Amino acid sequence: MDQNTDDVRRKRPPERDLDAMDRKLLGVLVEDATTSYAELGERVGLSPPAAHERVKRLRRSGAIRRVAALIDPEAVGKTLLAFVHVDTTGWGKTQALLAIEEYPEVEEIHSVAGDTCMLLKVRTESTHALEGLLARLYDTPGVKATRSYVVLSTYLERPVQPGTTSEWPAVVKS
């Protein structure tokens, strides 16, 4: 086998679909990724090495993007959360978008269908800092207008859930 440097993962995406066992593993790891493989295996009915093997595959396949420490925004002074709708002059990878990506207060950037173009999730230390961000936005070429929704309380905020088997009964058989 010549092949370029034993580069194993010749095909990333088609790494087979997730089965119920994978979902269970993801369910545990989403809640607490520090769970030992011993306990992990016990929780889903697998030996530690088997659990490890599957988790390794989930990481390689990209189903698990990464493992991250989730920070309390308050602890780092980010006390203000807001959603900002932005109207721009163009679509796609515009100059405005490239600029906005660099702003550290911005956590999310989506283009949306509706009466606006872009939707930002931003976190700042104060209303004053938010004003500063908005000022920068209006100075950004391509930004026409913005509309902000300041969050008063957050009742729920959780990462992507794996979902249960019962949720996808209508799978396309192809």
Place this chain on the structure above:
Amino acid sequence: MDQNTDDVRRKRPPERDLDAMDRKLLGVLVEDATTSYAELGERVGLSPPAAHERVKRLRRSGAIRRVAALIDPEAVGKTLLAFVHVDTTGWGKTQALLAIEEYPEVEEIHSVAGDTCMLLKVRTESTHALEGLLARLYDTPGVKATRSYVVLSTYLERPVQPGTTSEWPAVVKS
């Protein structure tokens, strides 16, 4: 000095402010929480036990809420993301809110200031599933109206960042 029951850290929240070193540690752990303490220490200029000690404190103090596996939504079939504005009849911990919290598609619930009451971030497998969720919302007591913004592309999506020292020069001296 009477000591109240050896209770060391008598107060959880005021566990001292984060210094630059803590920020650096958080910066690394937000990107990859599987980093070993050896490498972690090397990256920030600390011995493995010292790094461990500080991270332990960050966990205890709540600055690190938890460590989680971040899942690729596509991998679990959640191909559709939308933000849903909801107008309700009341405020705060209403009956509607309690019901919505149970919907597995809902990732975030915020109450916001603006021309709406609540803002949801929801992820479903299809437009059809979104319709199902909206139907459930309208059946929920207290829900008056909804307005949805369907996400076409996501350009940026990252967890809470620790921020750099240079970002808070205007700290209140008290």
Place this chain on the structure above:
DNA sequence: CTTGCTACCGAATTTCATTCTGCAAATATG
């Protein structure tokens, strides 16, 4: 029936998290 492959288990190995023991600087105390 044989071969090749996949997913698993139990045991062995190695790596790393965690603990322990001073030590030094900072801070408080007299």
Place this chain on the structure above:
DNA sequence: CATATTTGCAGAATGAAATTCGGTAGCAAG
């Protein structure tokens, strides 16, 4: 100013966990 007291850290020792290593059962293809 001198002396306790505390805090944060490094190096070594310990223990637990990740990871590796055969070996086996189930299954599809030849």
